[in-house]
Amino acid sequence: MGNGNRNADGGTRTFPEHVDVAIVGSGPCGAAYARILSEQRPDLHVVTFEAGPLLADPPGGHVKNIADPDERARAQQRSQGPAPAPPDGRLARPGTFLLPDGHTAQGEDGLPNAAMSSNVGGMGAHWTAACPRPGGAERIDFVAGLDQLLDEAERLLDVDAHAFDDAPFAAEVRKRLAGALDGKRPQERGVQPMPLAVRRDPDGRLTWSGADVVFGEATRNNPRHTLAPEVLATRVLVEQGHAVGVLIHDLRDGATHEVRARRVVIAADALRTPQLLWASGIRPAALGRYLNDQPQVVFAVRLRDVAAGPGERTEGIARHSGVSWVPYTDEEPFHGQVMQLDASPVPLAEDDEPAPGTVVGLGWFCAKDVRAEDRVEFDDERDDAYGLPAMQIRYRLTARDHAAIEAARGAVRRAAEALGEPLDNEPRALALGASLHYQGTVRAGRENDGTSVCDADSQVWDVRGLYVAGNGVIPTATACNPTLTSVALAIAGARHIAGNLPAEGR
Template sequence: MTKDFPACVDVAVVGSGPCGAAYARILSEQRPDLDLATFEVGPLLADPPGLHVKNIADPDERQRAQLRSQGPAPAPADGRLARPGTFLLPDGYQNPGEDGLPNAAMSSNVGGMGAHWTAACPRPGGSERIDFVPDLDELLDEAERLLGVDAHAFDDAPFAAEVRKRLGAALDTGRPEERRVQPMPLAVRRHADGRVTWSGADVVYGEATRANPRHTLHPEALVTQVLVEEGRAAGVLVRDLRDGTEHQVRAARVVVAADALRTPQLLWASGVRPPALGRYLNDQPQIVYAVRLRDVQAAPGGAAAPSSGVSWVPYTDDEPFHGQVMQLDASPVPLVGDDVPAPGSIVGLGWFCVKDVRAEDRVTFDDTCDDAYGMPAMRIHYQLTERDHASLDAARAAVRRAADALGDPLDDAPRTLALGASLHYQGTVRSGPADDGTSVCDPVGQVWDVPGLHVAGNGVIPTPTACNPTLTSVALAVAGARHIARTLPLEGR
């Protein structure tokens, strides 16, 4: 890290979340001859950069890190739910007559949402898969390497096997073997002494990036514009949020890996406005429930012990949703009231549904009104369709079947969270096999008609998905980074 901004680099990366980190990692490994710079609008929270806040042992320090991630403006006092470490859109999240995304949220910090996520890394299946990426499975393998994914970290949790046995008996009939109930792959490391460390962008960066003297990380650096000259990306304009000064950084390649809302915002502010920009926005409507396991003894170690592990009910095309079943206090959203204890025998169920992907669902940008960063304000247009409501009904029925198999529900009925609560926004800079107006970039993230400009993150995913998107978006970032490593000559600066 440095306070000095370079005048010129080979590759400028906007955003330090898992996908921006994947670009820096792959380029550090494959092209150590390149000068790389990463610009992050938020502050550095911990050392190493990008550390997951769960790994901060002191609870007061952890809370301070979460608060520092929550953007430049006070949280709106309107009753909407914001998870620790995130901040909500203050307005523009719902238009008259539409469902909107009331819980649309972001994080601003080194590591991005990767400092706060659940670390779930399931593989897509069925129509979740991107059929025009022929090497998708190898890319997913590489994404698992970068994220440090382990499907068996909590296999020894006292109730894990029993939870999966009961879920499988209720839900596995008719499913292909590879899509039956199984342990959730998690970006987590279980140590010999029982300690657990969760992967953030720090794990994706790895020693290859941290030891690379030609990579610099610049926190509190707002990229306000991608410079485009003679039709191609030529660098970025950066505002130092510590003193307000502006700096031009020339670059042969620019990678915008902000998030699914701020990546299209930056392209819009830069005058890069392909027809699909901001369109095909999709979230994963989320249903939650909680249950006390039937016929089990209280697990040793109390609520802090990993009693239930994390189980996965994969998406299938016949059942277009995916489920996570985990110990109650591991849930990122509240599942029951504060007065209910969280012993190890209580588990939470979270079901995520696919969204009917439509061009009408979109984020637009208001050039006449600025957000708290001085960028064009966001306006969300979003509506659930009849097919979406049918998926939600089917998911509620599946959650009830799972709950009945496990034990005694703590609430009368599953609860549907406000749209946006999943934080899994996708599609706004979607990839495609051809420049036909329905996509923003090609399969390696290269923006159509703007050579040298790449996009990355969940927004690149073009398919309707129910599974957690991070593994897929990192896999696509690997493809983009490899493309740059292969095609960028040193003299291309």
């Protein structure tokens, strides 16, 4: 990927003094900026900085594509930040690290399972790859051409809704779910296969999309794009209301460098993007506010009245056999992800091994009651493990949120009753933060009225040339997986840069 591949491992590194575009963060949204700029403006010099290490070749690949389990585990461990916190009873997923403290303020619900990843590809190296489209109130009505942007996001992510169509019992699962749940739903929001960022080869092998797929050959073959891993951006440089570069810290040798840029894109995540803006003295009223997670209800069942068909069980790990989608609607403001598994997520008798696809995990995600009071704050007197202002989450569930969670429990029960026999006593709500779908902290807005951080093109109000990217830009209360939407917004921002940045010297 330009000089980035040649400088990716070992040796003394040099950094450009000046580029056209500096991107901070190499997850799917940072990769989308690099891809669109490589396709539409190959004349521009672009650098992507990533605080975490390079895990795979091509850079940004999904860890599920690493065949060797020991190598995969090492890649996950290397993604867990500079000082991983002990779980302390919290949900710690491989490839992520929990916010060590500050996740819950006294007397509040907090986000005890708030987690991040630090690696080339970001959370895109570890995600479930679900790419449903938003519907109803999830959609952002002031973003022009949203459906075309979502189409383009599907191209960059290599989305396929039919990779698991022939999975054992997949059609039967969707038939039973539709009978129980579709009812008054619009046809386009009925039960259907889950769109997934995955490619299935003729031999049946699956390749899951990470940021490597979003970068694509256009970026990897672009000699004017550089990927620099293990480089921490510590400050956005601003002069006379315009972003003019970034201050970076080389985590390999400890050196600090100033890189001037005509445009700067901060594409970290919904916690670290506002953190970097805060550390840079860029503090609009809405920064860090409107934080929202998706409360999650889970259950598991075993299909009834099905005969075991052909198929091999995967030993030692519950893998997807088929994935179905129950879309969000305004009348039922939650989103269902129904995964058939090759093994049970709960212990079964040794002589009672399920056939592939007969154990079904149900996960319902609820749209949050979005409020300015829900926020991440930053402490100028205390640093985190990266030396940036430490975080404090302020977060509460409202009465409306509790009602939505109970309604989701009811929907999960109806789905479970239609499918088979429960493997748990009751659906349970996971601790907040478990969804990893944090949004809203650098939200886009229609106008600069203090309730948003950036405009519809993701350019920060009052700081020209500075763009933000990631799930934090999404301003609506969503229940669906947010990556497709956030990549669509990144595409809009990248197009804005491509169309408005004059060639050097003009």
